[in-house]
Amino acid sequence: METVIEASNLVKQFGSFRAVDTINFSVRPGEVFGFLGPNGAGKTTTMKMIQCASPRTSGSLSVFGLDPGTHSHEIKAMIGVVPQETNLDTEFSTIENLIVYSRYFGIPKEVAEERAEKLLDFVQLTEKRDVNIEKLSGGMKRRLILARALVNQPKLLILDEPTIGLDPQARHLIWEKLKLLRSLGNTIVLTTHYLEEAERLCDRLVIMNNGTILVEGSPAELVRDHVGSGIVEAEHSPEVVECLSHMGISYEVTGDIVQVVTDNPRLVAQELLRKCDAKQVLTRAATLEDVFLKLTGRGLKE
Amino acid sequence: MIQDLFAIPRLSGNAWTVWKRNLDVFQKTWRVNLVPPFIEPFLYLIALGFGLGGFVGYIGDVPYIDFIAPAIVAVSIMNSAFFECTYGSYVRMYYGKTFDAIIATPVSIEEVIAGELLWGATRSMIYTSLMLPVLILFGVVNVPTSLLLIPFAFLGGLLFACIAMCFTAVTPSIDALNYPSFLFITPMLLFSGTFFPITVLPPALQAFAFAVLPLTHVVSICRGITLTLFTPFMLLDLAWIAIVTTVLFILAINLMKRRLVV
Ligand SMILES: Nc1ncnc2c1ncn2[C@@H]1O[C@H](COP(=O)(O)OP(=O)(O)OP(=O)(O)O)[C@@H](O)[C@H]1O
Numbered sequence: 001m002e003t004v005i006e007a008s009n010l011v012k013q014f015g016s017f018r019a020v021d022t023i024n025f026s027v028r029p030g031e032v033f034g035f036l037g038p039n040g041a042g043k044t045t046t047m048k049m050i051q052c053a054s055p056r057t058s059g060s061l062s063v064f065g066l067d068p069g070t071h072s073h074e075i076k077a078m079i080g081v082v083p084q085e086t087n088l089d090t091e092f093s094t095i096e097n098l099i100v101y102s103r104y105f106g107i108p109k110e111v112a113e114e115r116a117e118k119l120l121d122f123v124q125l126t127e128k129r130d131v132n133i134e135k136l137s138g139g140m141k142r143r144l145i146l147a148r149a150l151v152n153q154p155k156l157l158i159l160d161e162p163t164i165g166l167d168p169q170a171r172h173l174i175w176e177k178l179k180l181l182r183s184l185g186n187t188i189v190l191t192t193h194y195l196e197e198a199e200r201l202c203d204r205l206v207i208m209n210n211g212t213i214l215v216e217g218s219p220a221e222l223v224r225d226h227v228g229s230g231i232v233e234a235e236h237s238p239e240v241v242e243c244l245s246h247m248g249i250s251y252e253v254t255g256d257i258v259q260v261v262t263d264n265p266r267l268v269a270q271e272l273l274r275k276c277d278a279k280q281v282l283t284r285a286a287t288l289e290d291v292f293l294k295l296t297g298r299g300l301k302e
Numbered sequence: 303m304i305q306d307l308f309a310i311p312r313l314s315g316n317a318w319t320v321w322k323r324n325l326d327v328f329q330k331t332w333r334v335n336l337v338p339p340f341i342e343p344f345l346y347l348i349a350l351g352f353g354l355g356g357f358v359g360y361i362g363d364v365p366y367i368d369f370i371a372p373a374i375v376a377v378s379i380m381n382s383a384f385f386e387c388t389y390g391s392y393v394r395m396y397y398g399k400t401f402d403a404i405i406a407t408p409v410s411i412e413e414v415i416a417g418e419l420l421w422g423a424t425r426s427m428i429y430t431s432l433m434l435p436v437l438i439l440f441g442v443v444n445v446p447t448s449l450l451l452i453p454f455a456f457l458g459g460l461l462f463a464c465i466a467m468c469f470t471a472v473t474p475s476i477d478a479l480n481y482p483s484f485l486f487i488t489p490m491l492l493f494s495g496t497f498f499p500i501t502v503l504p505p506a507l508q509a510f511a512f513a514v515l516p517l518t519h520v521v522s523i524c525r526g527i528t529l530t531l532f533t534p535f536m537l538l539d540l541a542w543i544a545i546v547t548t549v550l551f552i553l554a555i556n557l558m559k560r561r562l563v564v
């Protein structure tokens with residue numbers, strides 16, 4: 001099989017509103033593929049179409065070569081889903097959540113029990129085995145949802161903001177687990193707002209905004225193609241701005257700093273210090289965050 | 303659009319995994335669940351049977367307490383399935399997001415709803431099985447025919463589960479579920495031949511009760527069973543229940559699908 005997911009001209013419309021507007025992408029076996037985008041970009045809507053929870057309005061979509069509209073049963077048996085909204089079963093304990101969930105996949109009880117113990121160990125929740133869900137912290141719940149998504153040993157994992165609301169330790173733990181799963185040959189599709197997460201985990205990613213895909217590529221390619229190699233920042237003062245304009249260096253003002261995107265950060269920094277009399281100058285490598293902000297704008301999305 | 307609502311849903315044995323989930327929860331909390339079915343018949347039999355029955359005496363040649371005993375069962379069949387598939391299902395669907403979690407597995411939304419409906423019916427059956435010993439102890443129902451109430455409770459329960467699920471599928475909020483409870487369940491409790499024979503009502507009301515009050519048919523069959531008085535009319539009641547249940551089973555699933563699949 002050449003691709004795990006193939007979408008072309010995919011559209012999702014709610015009434016007259018297009019939440020996903022004619023997008024094209026394909027996910028290859030064994031890669032981590034990211035969807036990055038501000039609130040309301042259409043990431044969750046896209047995930048729901050892939051996981052057969054929401055029918056597409058038009059365009060074509062195939063998952064493992066099958067159409068989610070007609071083969072949802074077969075597709076769902078092969079995927080694991082971590083939803084954006086935590087929906088563990090609050091009537092059950094940690095381990096029971098995994099066992100009850102296994103039953104929906106038709107997994108025999110003994111197999112389910114054995115797997116559940118292993119998965120709890122995998123996400124480091126063995127200690128909380130018999131605790132009711134309501135007594136778990138937010139990070140523990142996210143980890144349990146990850147374990148739950150693995151009960152059917154899926155070939156494709158769909159993670160909608162897997163680390164939302166987690167502290168750095170918990171986030172790193174999930175990243176580590178995802179890398180491990182990837183090294184075992186799993187294909188992973190994830191959405192995130194965290195640029196660092198996308199940069200660390202994704203082999204390839206798309207940036208979405210207002211239902212459309214703006215760009216696609218590996219994190220390094222995107223940074224190189226859309227920003228350049230380096231960024232120099234200085235304080236936003238009239239002198240600095242005037243001096244930069246005078247030298248014909250293009251810049252961007254964000255809040256109280258001035259940013260210059262350049263392939264030669266050292267030179268620009270020197271100029272700023274010497275000629276413009278800037279007080280604070282910082283050079284750094286361009287990151288995905290710069291690409292993201294450049295493409296999606298700096299204003300807050302609703 | 304309309305024919306979509308009556309499309310035959312594709313179902314498989316997966317529906318039972320949803321049923322089993324609810325049974326597991328029920329068993330976890332069995333202590334709380336077992337008390338009401340014992341207490342309820344006591345209250346009714348003492349207040350209505352001995353209290354009111356003392357004045358009424360007999361209805362036809364049936365002691366009043368024996369007349370209302372099957373109605374108590376019928377009302378419980380109605381209540382357990384109805385409240386399970388209104389408030390119970392709504393909480394699982396809306397607050398618990400349980401349905402969302404399940405439909406990410408090979409279980410389809412149709413099967414989730416079917417499982418909920420089967421569970422509602424099972425609730426009625428469990429409730430009836432627990433009430434029955436109390437009624438037998440009071441000597442107000444015939445044995446062994448009354449054991450037929452148990453399988454019948456499943457069918458009667460399924461009827462009310464399907465009615466309930468249709469309301470759940472269209473309710474804008476959990477509070478709005480109070481309307482069917484007051485405007486549908488309460489009148490039925492009073493006008494379905496429960497505490498007085500339906501024949502004392504004006505003919506128009508009688509016709510109304512037979513045509514659209516499901517409890518009328520459930521009471522009629524329960525009474526036939528507990529008094530061991532089987533009449534051909536009961537076949538008519540049974541046919542009414544079977545047809546309405548089948549139609550509403552399909553409708554409930556499709557209405558829920560329309561609500562949840564967007
Ligand atoms: N069921 C629905 N009915 C109507 N509009 C919807 C529905 N679901 C989503 N939308 C709209 O579609 C757009 C995309 O929503 P979506 O949840 O896909 O965004 P997202 O990229 O996941 O955002 P976030 O980062 O906040 O999770 C939003 O404008 C949202 O309001």
Ligand SMILES: [Mg+2]
Nearest residue numbers: 043044045084
């Ligand atoms: Mg989202």
